[in-house]
Amino acid sequence: MLGIGTIARKVFGTPNDRKIKATRPLVEKINALEAEFETLDDAGLIARTEEFRRRIKDGESLDHLLPEAFANCREAAKRALGLRAFDTQLMGGIFLHQGNISEMKTGEGKTLVATFPSYLRALTGKGVHIVTVNDYLARRDAEWMSKVYGALGLTTGVVYPQQPEDEKRTAYAADVTYATNNELGFDYLRDNMKSELSQMMQRGHYFAVVDEVDSILIDEARTPLIISGPSQDRSDLYMSIDKIIPQLPDDAYTLDEKTRNVTFTDEGNEALEEVLHARGILPEGQTLYDPESTTVVHHVNQGLRAHKLYSRDKDYIVRDGQVVLIDEFTGRMMSGRRLSDGLHQAIEAKEGCDIQPENVTLAQVTFQNYFRLYDCLSGMTGTAVTEAEEFAEIYGLGVVEVPTNRPIARVDEDDRVYRTAKEKYEAIVAEIKDAHAKGQPVLVGTTSIEKSEMLSQLLTGADLPHKVLNARQHEQEAQIVADAGKLGAITIATNMAGRGTDIKLGGNVDFKVMDALAADPEGDPEAIRERIESGHAADEDAVKAAGGLFVLATERHESRRIDNQLRGRSGRQGDPGRSSFYLSLDDDLMRIFGSERLDKMLSKLGMKEGEAIIHPWVNKSLERAQAKVEGRNFDIRKQLLKFDDVMNDQRKVIFAQRLEIMEAEDVSEITEDMRHEVIDELVDTYIPARSYADQWDTEGLYAACIEKLSLDVPVMKWGEEEGVDADLVRERLEEASDKAMAEKLAAFGPDTMRQIEKQVLLQTIDQKWRDHLLTLEHLRSVVGFRGYAQRDPLNEYKTEAFQLFESMLESLRERVTEQLSRIRPMTQDEQQAMAQQLAQQQAALRRQTDAATLGAPATPAQTAAVSPKPGAGSSDAATTPLVQGFDETDPTTWGAPSRNDPCPCGSGKKFKHCHGRLA
Known part of the structure; x- marks a missing residue:
């Protein structure tokens, strides 16, 4: 009996079916225009591009222009590459333009699909980024598709690591830019550390197409991009704290050796606070629980760990004045390895060694928050539906399954479950031997390099020739994958995501031609290609007769998406093929999800050695287990992102402020506002509201004016004058400071002074932001403990991070005002001394x-x-x-x-x- 949902889907169709149906009229319009664009010469295609650009400037929408732009792009691809896009490829391009993820099976031509929305969006002149998973694919796709863009009158660029700055700037200025996710993210961070607009690389974040979107936006998004550098020397702080720890009584902390954890007790916190106040490490009136105390608390905790959890000659040794860690498993020294978050420095202080500076974060961004900068984001992959919820919630991306150009003819067999890993691998070798005997190419998927090498040894022992695809050069990967469809080929591979090369039955013609040309450099390329193409048809037919590509997976991955990527390598473009998963109760996924009960049940059923259990129920049970793991991983990523969003909001404010300063010709208004705000704070501090003149701290205000404003003004006399109140003092200080700055302006000249103000602002913002990032890292490491007090760590983090941000902005105003008040032109004697020094150096x-x-x-x-x-x-x-x-x-x-x-x-x-x- 059919369920209500099933009946409804049969009548109304699924949401995905309705989306596909909605694009068909557009595809028909594009097809109707094909004859018109075929009549254009090459110059006519470029002329159409210029016409489209004019129409966009005149206000025509991209959606209205889409059929003509796609028809022009299809014609250019047909002439430049000899490829005419299928209707399903046009559909994929439409969904990308609309800001969706197009899920298209392997072999459906996603690289070409990206050219359609990229061409349409590039007509705006705002630049398009096409994002790939590695540098090899970025260069390959840019070189390949630049022929299409060139035929349309557009420029193409490619961005790669260690690229000369001028070349990179040109690449970003191109209409379409190919780059990896890592390089785009790092360039964004680098741009926001530059001091002049002319030094910046990226020109905005308008539209991006992310290839292998699940790999980039989910798998690689677990770790943020970080630019780090040496921190300021905190040796004094480490040494001061190190002297305190040995003096603490035993009841000041609790030690749990089992979990290697040590924490201060309430009594210990009180005693510690007193000592820190007495030694001047913690300012008077500030407690350990204030947001400003985060760094001190962090270092005190690390000092306690260094003394109570790490023992000399057990966890580390001191050699040549350096603390060298010892591997607890092998007992060997781990030279060059250091403990993070200041713990290694705390141990160095404990042992009286030279304290090496920490590396601190100069800039940081997660992939989630980088890609959410784009006005419109889209993506392509063969497997996204299983992660549709995460794409929708984190990135606002919908997932659309685009139908294949030809029906899938691949046979997906039910999983085979064996009792032991030994039985499973024996069955795998036997299966590969049978397939190899009839000439069927086999792609064997493994979950780790270690297991792929172990299986390679088994196949070598069985005299089965094979290739292993591990973490080698991308060019070698492409060659191995291209050969995987040859008659009788056996290829062992780890994760197949983002390989970028199709497995074609009978082998890849282009790679065969390259091999032949390498062997015979003097040969005629056209003749060689003709010979190979004529022989390739026979090879392809032979492989099809043998059953097509056989994908054999040695275990299930914790994500269904990875399994589907591997399975999708077989059956491209309607080719025959088959896939099968071989599992055992020793596999990680089976072991975690109740293999003991299954083992007992199989024993009772009397399963003999070498027998496998094969049933659709097993498949469904495993998929449910995978869905649970996927859900848990999503929750972890979501929680991490919530914390990062707090920093991201602050990052956007700081980066926007930097950009505004760099774009401004004159920032004197900003510095004047800062100076006046500092004066307001000084007056409020030393002249309390509604107080009498004899209650004013005029001496303190006088000292503060000299320190913060470099102003020697008769504040104490003002306090003795009749009718002088706080507002009048404020007014006089503002006048005096404005006069001092006007004198500097006259001495330096307007152009020089404006440049000085801009550089002081930018450098101070950068320094304060770096310090703030470090404080937030320390806050993040300790805020989790608030959960024990029934307080939500995330809310605590948000509140304290906001307070710290406000505090940072306040100190930023003070620092900028201080620096600008202290600068002065060099005297003649100083200029002569400097000139003399330069002359000596040149001589x-x-x-x-x-x-x-x-x-x-x-x-x-x-x-x-x-x-x-x-x-x-x-x-x-x-x-x-x-x-x-x-x-x-x-x-x-x-x-x-x-x-x-x-x-x-x-x-x-x-x-x-x-x-x-x-x-």
Whole structure:
């Protein structure tokens, strides 16, 4: 009996069916225009692009323009690549333009699909980003599809790591830019650390098409992108805290050795607060529970852990004045490895070693928050439906299943479950042997590199030739995947997402041609291609006769999506194929979800060794288990994102403020407002509201004016004058500070002063933001404990992060005002001293250059190469100076060697071990 939902779907269709149906009239319009665009010459296609651009400027909508733009793009692709887009590819492009994820099976031509919405959106002149999972695919797709865009009169760029700045700027200025998700994110962060608009790379976030969208927006979105650098030296803080910890009584903390956890008790917190106040580490009136105390609390906790949980010669050793960790499993030293979050520094303080600076976060963003910057985001993948809820909730993306161009002919067999891993692998090898014997290509999917290598050994033992696809070069990956469809091929691979190369039955013609040309460089490429294409048809027919590609998975992944990616490699474009999953009760997923009961049941049923249980119910049961795991992982990512959203809101404010400052020609109004706000705070602090003049702290205000504003004003006299109130004091301070700044403006000149103000603002914002990020990291690490007090950690984090942000803005105003009040033009004597210093440096450099080129031959590098080594030749030769005119008592005659260069005295030693040590 059919359920109500099933009957309703039969009558009304599914929501997905209705979306597909809605695009059919558009596809028909595009097809109706095909004959018109076929009559255009190549210049005519480009002329149409210019016409479309004019119409958009005149106010025509992109939706109205879509049929003509898609028809023009289809014609360009047909001429440039010899590929005519199917109707289903046009549908996929329409959904992308609308800001959806197009789920299209492997082999349906997603790379070409992306050109249609990208062309339409690029007509606005705002730039389009096409995002790929690795640099190889970004370069390959950009090179391949640039032929289409070029035929339409558009420019194409590709962004990659370590790219020269001018080249990268040109790539971002192109109409369509291909890049990886990592490089886009890092360039966004780098741009927001620049000090001038001309240095920025990206020109906005208008429209993006994300290829393998599930891999990028879900799998890789677990870890944020971070740009880090060395932090300020906090050695004094570590050492001050280190002296406190040994003095604490045993009842000040609780130690749980089982979980390796140590925490302060309530009594310990009180005692600690007193000591911190007494030693000046914690300011008077500030408690450990104030948001401003987060950093101190964090370091105190790390100091306690260093003393109570980490033991010398057990967890670490001290060698050559450095703390070296010991691996608890192997007992070996882990040189170069350091504990994070200041814990390693706390141990260094405990042992009296030199304290190495921490690495701090200079800038940070999650992929979720980066991609939500785009006005319109879209994506393509073969597997997205299982994660539709996450895409909708996090990114506001709908998922549409686009039908295949030809019906799928692949046979998906029920899972085979064996009792032990040994039985399973024996059955797998036997199955592969049978398939190989009849020439059927086999793609074997594994969940880890370790298991793929183990299976490779089993196949080698069975004399079965095969290839293993692990984490190697992307070019090698493409070659291995391209060969996986050849007659009798056996390929073992880990995760198949984002490989970017189709497995074509009989092998990939393009790769066969490349191999043939590599073997015969003098051969005629056209003749070689013709010969290979004629032979390829026979190879393809032979593979089809053998049953097509056989996908054999060695276990279920915790995500159904990964399983579907692997399965989808078979049966592309209506090809025959089959897929089968071989499982055992020892597999991780089976073990976690009640394999003991299943094992007992199978034993009672009398299952013999080597037998498998095969039933659709098993498949459904496993899919339910996978759905549970997916739901749990989604909840974890969602919770992490909620915390990051707090930082993201603040990040957007800071980055927007930086951009506004860089765009402004004159920021004097901003700095004036800041200065006046600082004056307001000073007056409010030292002249309490509704107080009498004899209650004013005029001495404190006078000192603060000198420190914060560099103003020597008679504040104490003002307090003695009749009729002077707080407002009049404020007014006089503003007048005095404005006059001082006006004098600086006259001394420096308007252009110089504006530049100084802008740079001080930007540098101070960057410094304060870096410090704020570190404080938020420390807050995040301790706020989870609030849950024990029945308080929501997220709400606590939001409240305290907001207070810290306000505090940061306040200190930002003070710092900018202080710095600008202290700058002054250099005196004539100072200018002369600096000019003299520069002249000496240039003279020393000239002497070095003259000495190196004297007698014509050698460059400094060549001079170093022929210099005598210690012990080589006579003792006289070993001390011949390398720099002519070298005077041991006059460092200006030594040239400018780096620390590792040979010493210019000719001793043969490195400069840092010779005269450089004395300098």
